[in-house]
Amino acid sequence: MDYVIEMLDIRKEFPGVVANNNINLQVKKGEIHALLGENGAGKSTLMNVLFGIYQPEKGQIRVQGKDVNITSPNIANDLGIGMVHQHFMLVDTFTVTENIVLGSEPKKGLKVNIEDAEKEVKRISDQYGLKVDPKALVRDISVGMQQRVEILKMLYRKADILILDEPTAVLTPQEIDELIQIMKSLVKEGKSIILITHKLNEIMSVADRCTVIRRGEGIETVDVSQSSTSELASMMVGRDVSFKTEKTEATPKEPVLEVNDLVVKDIRNVDMVRGLNLQVRKGEIVGIAGVDGNGQSELIEAITGLRKAESGKILLNNQSIMNLKPREIYNHGLSHIPQDRHKYGLVLDYPVAENMVLQTYYQKPFSSKWSLNFKEIYNHAKRLIQEYDVRTPSESTLARSLSGGNQQKAIIGREVDRSPDLLIAVQPTRGLDVGAIEFIHKKLIEERDKGRAVLLVSFELDEIMNLSDRIAVIYEGEIVADVKPHETNNDELGLLMAGSNKKEGEA
Amino acid sequence: MKLQKLTGAWIPVVSIIFGLLAGAIIMLLFGYNPLAGYIALWNGAFETPYFTGETIRLITPYILSGLAVAFAFRTGLLNIGVEGQVLVGWLASVWVGTEFSLPMAIHLPLAVIVAILAGGIWGFIPGYLKAKYQVHEVIITIMMNYIALYSVNAIIRNVLTDRDDRTENVAETASLKVSWLSDLMPNSNVHAGIILALVAALFYWYFIEKTKYGFELKAVGYNPHASQYAGMSVKRNIMLSMAISGGFAGLAGAMEGIGNFGYMTLNNGFTNIGFDGIAIALLGGNTAVGVVLAAGLFGVLKNGALNMPLSAGVPHELVDIITALIIFFVAASYMIILLRHKLIKLYTDFKNKSKKGGANK
Numbered sequence: 050m051d052y053v054i055e056m057l058d059i060r061k062e063f064p065g066v067v068a069n070n071n072i073n074l075q076v077k078k079g080e081i082h083a084l085l086g087e088n089g090a091g092k093s094t095l096m097n098v099l100f101g102i103y104q105p106e107k108g109q110i111r112v113q114g115k116d117v118n119i120t121s122p123n124i125a126n127d128l129g130i131g132m133v134h135q136h137f138m139l140v141d142t143f144t145v146t147e148n149i150v151l152g153s154e155p156k157k158g159l160k161v162n163i164e165d166a167e168k169e170v171k172r173i174s175d176q177y178g179l180k181v182d183p184k185a186l187v188r189d190i191s192v193g194m195q196q197r198v199e200i201l202k203m204l205y206r207k208a209d210i211l212i213l214d215e216p217t218a219v220l221t222p223q224e225i226d227e228l229i230q231i232m233k234s235l236v237k238e239g240k241s242i243i244l245i246t247h248k249l250n251e252i253m254s255v256a257d258r259c260t261v262i263r264r265g266e267g268i269e270t271v272d273v274s275q276s277s278t279s280e281l282a283s284m285m286v287g288r289d290v291s292f293k294t295e296k297t298e299a300t301p302k303e304p305v306l307e308v309n310d311l312v313v314k315d316i317r318n319v320d321m322v323r324g325l326n327l328q329v330r331k332g333e334i335v336g337i338a339g340v341d342g343n344g345q346s347e348l349i350e351a352i353t354g355l356r357k358a359e360s361g362k363i364l365l366n367n368q369s370i371m372n373l374k375p376r377e378i379y380n381h382g383l384s385h386i387p388q389d390r391h392k393y394g395l396v397l398d399y400p401v402a403e404n405m406v407l408q409t410y411y412q413k414p415f416s417s418k419w420s421l422n423f424k425e426i427y428n429h430a431k432r433l434i435q436e437y438d439v440r441t442p443s444e445s446t447l448a449r450s451l452s453g454g455n456q457q458k459a460i461i462g463r464e465v466d467r468s469p470d471l472l473i474a475v476q477p478t479r480g481l482d483v484g485a486i487e488f489i490h491k492k493l494i495e496e497r498d499k500g501r502a503v504l505l506v507s508f509e510l511d512e513i514m515n516l517s518d519r520i521a522v523i524y525e526g527e528i529v530a531d532v533k534p535h536e537t538n539n540d541e542l543g544l545l546m547a548g549s550n551k552k553e554g555e556a
Numbered sequence: 557m558k559l560q561k562l563t564g565a566w567i568p569v570v571s572i573i574f575g576l577l578a579g580a581i582i583m584l585l586f587g588y589n590p591l592a593g594y595i596a597l598w599n600g601a602f603e604t605p606y607f608t609g610e611t612i613r614l615i616t617p618y619i620l621s622g623l624a625v626a627f628a629f630r631t632g633l634l635n636i637g638v639e640g641q642v643l644v645g646w647l648a649s650v651w652v653g654t655e656f657s658l659p660m661a662i663h664l665p666l667a668v669i670v671a672i673l674a675g676g677i678w679g680f681i682p683g684y685l686k687a688k689y690q691v692h693e694v695i696i697t698i699m700m701n702y703i704a705l706y707s708v709n710a711i712i713r714n715v716l717t718d719r720d721d722r723t724e725n726v727a728e729t730a731s732l733k734v735s736w737l738s739d740l741m742p743n744s745n746v747h748a749g750i751i752l753a754l755v756a757a758l759f760y761w762y763f764i765e766k767t768k769y770g771f772e773l774k775a776v777g778y779n780p781h782a783s784q785y786a787g788m789s790v791k792r793n794i795m796l797s798m799a800i801s802g803g804f805a806g807l808a809g810a811m812e813g814i815g816n817f818g819y820m821t822l823n824n825g826f827t828n829i830g831f832d833g834i835a836i837a838l839l840g841g842n843t844a845v846g847v848v849l850a851a852g853l854f855g856v857l858k859n860g861a862l863n864m865p866l867s868a869g870v871p872h873e874l875v876d877i878i879t880a881l882i883i884f885f886v887a888a889s890y891m892i893i894l895l896r897h898k899l900i901k902l903y904t905d906f907k908n909k910s911k912k913g914g915a916n917k
Contacts, residue, residue: 353785355784355785374787375787376787376788379787385785387785392779392781393782393785394782395779396775396778396779396782397778399774399775399778407775408786410771411768411772416768419767419768420766420767420768421766421768
């Protein structure tokens with residue numbers, strides 16, 4: 050059997066940790082090979098070894114059957130290996146083509162020959178059905194498109210082996226479907242793909258084979274068609290995993306959050322929330338379902354005090370919190386798990402402990418009149434780290450060096466521990482593995498059962514369906530439907546999210 | 557962890573040695589004796605109590621201007637206006653020193669406090685404009701430097717004196733010159749300001765590292781979005797940070813006004829105390845200890861260098877190149893860290909290979 054990539058007995062150590070221990074990965078030509086593992090299992094390390102960013106302590110790498118020594122990403126590129134990172138590396142103010150040729154610009158005399166490059170980009174785009182406009186500015190195109198630009202960049206550089214690092218983490222369901230089509234057409238043209246992911250249903254729908262890594266050890270490589278999601282999940286986590294979050298019927302009581310006729314504008318001064326009405330009661334989880342960009346962010350920002358509301362009413366426990374400062378709103382009993390944990394949730398250069406008092410550092414016991422009480426801050430962190438299973442070497446580790454799942458657990462610990470009346474969770478499990486998702490879902494339901502009101506915003510329908518007691522569908526800044534999860538299904542929700550109202554959906 | 561701390565302290569030392577070597581090569585190339593040059597440098601900084609006093613006198617405002625830049629930097633702001641804030645503080649201290657007649661216990665603290673306030677206000681203005689109107693602080697602070705320079709000159713000429721180019725001397729009750737220090741280092745301009753500067757460094761450390769205000773300022777510097785989310789006021793912190801930064805700079809001005817000179821003259825150009833403060837802050841990694849050490853290095857080099865043309869015959873121009881090289885190497889310590897990594901890697905590779913060879917036998 051011909052393998053395009055063989056990584057044999059790879060071992061990579063970091064001070065104090067073995068990130069990869071004797072892992073084997075063999076990728077056949079023309080296949081989509083999934084690399085599955087929890088956050089921090091060693092997937093990225095392994096790929097960084099293949100891409101020349103890290104040097105392994107032990108082991109062998111073969112590309113197209115030949116022994117190679119990949120000491121830098123340039124060598125990886127020369128060998129036809131291309132990597133699309135989770136965080137895109139694009140220049141916002143350049144066009145698609147300019148981004149693609151960056152670093153290997155075709156020259157015509159002293160000038161960059163952008164016209165020829167544009168033609169070439171167009172040709173490759175058509176060949177694989179990428180539908181990318183070579184002349185568009187990167188800042189004007191959607192995240193999904195930007196990802197295709199990254200893929201195009203690899204293809205332009207004649208890569209035969211594409212590594213995609215959690216490509217779907219940033220995409221909407223529709224974009225995910227399109228990406229899957231693109232991946233299939235790429236392998237049809239003879240490319241090979243290594244797909245790093247922890248989303249099982251994606252693997253089932255697109256991958257040919259799958260290698261599972263757990264805590265730095267290679268567990269097994271299986272044919273996807275011979276396997277099942279539950280088998281893969283238990284291989285990945287090392288125990289059986291339940292997909293359906295178990296919960297009892299909700300017993301909602303009096304309303305905690307009431308939003309009436311709310312209007313919010315975005316930076317461009319366009320109404321994004323248009324007369325929205327919403328109510329969340331004690332003891333229930335209300336899920337807001339909708340396609341990204343229908344006013345979810347503006348709604349949440351207005352409730353949490355990060356954005357000015359134009360008109361309407363926002364009541365928390367019967368008191369108006371509209372256009373108060375974030376700190377005042379927190380003191381009214383709100384907690385907020387933000388959508389972007391790096392941008393909003395954490396000060397990455399602060400230790401975990403200090404991040405866990407980001408809102409409360411100025412209050413007793415964390416602070417006296419002037420100075421911080423580090424002993425209390427660190428004890429508080431120790432407790433939360435334990436309770437919320439945050440895996441970190443210590444409380445004084447910088448938040449930056451935690452894996453995504455553990456960063457999220459730290460945020461959730463911080464927010465839930467303030468025992469708020471209203472807990473807002475936006476995309477709380479974005480980019481996390483099943484183990485962490487299970488944990489976070491359990492915590493949210495626990496909070497509901499303690500009698501708290503939970504407002505959940507998610508672009509993942511499964512999450513909405515699983516967790517919510519009530520689903521409010523948002524479309525163009527309004528709640529267009531209010532349904533119970535057991536009275537609806539994904540298709541109907543999909544239609545509602547696309548703007549056809551409920552009556553038509555049923556007809 | 558311990559090992560890392562040790563190597564951390566090593567790096568600047570190695571950098572200084574590299575800088576000295578590079579300076580030595582320059583001197584050799586031009587036919588001067590590097591050893592004599594460096595002995596002259598050392599003697600110029602420390603040979604007699606007089607030289608030591610002058611070195612300390614030079615270090616004093618450097619510590620404060622370095623702290624000023626560093627403080628703003630920790631909040632993510634570039635205060636290029638320290639120069640102007642120094643001038644304003646200088647003028648304010650001289651104004652209080654010359655125009656009032658009070659007992660020392662009130663006069664001296666008053667002069668110091670007014671200088672701090674003046675610098676603070678001069679720093680607050682760009683902070684306010686940045687917070688309210690998103691005008692970039694670098695542009696405003698640069699312009700504020702010119703406004704300070706020429707306004708101060710105008711005030712000296714028209715308000716404090718009658719078209720004179722130098723103010724009166726400040727009253728003895730407002731002077732930082734203390735006899736025990738002057739007796740210790742006779743004839744030098746050393747003054748008690750060094751104590752204020754060190755206290756300021758201590759205050760800086762405590763404020764930034766230990767107080768809740770420092771926690772906020774740093775958080776805003778690292779990540780304004782998360783700070784806003786967490787309920788901190790980004791705007792308030794920007795204004796506060798620029799004002800405190802300006803306060804340090806104003807105090808640096810007082811060091812010249814009621815310490816070193818005891819008066820103020822018209823200035824043709826900038827003092828460079830503020831601009832050197834930028835280099836000192838960056839060199840010191842924006843920490844209190846780092847700034848004090850970097851200011852020490854600047855002071856020793858600048859004062860010692862004055863002696864190089866006299867004692868070793870090295871021309872002024874070369875001396876400037878050599879001191880710049882030393883500072884350059886310290887600033888480029890990153891390069892040395894890199895070199896160290898390469899060396900360690902080479903060594904371990906070599907060790908691994910020889911091990912493997914041994915096993916194969």
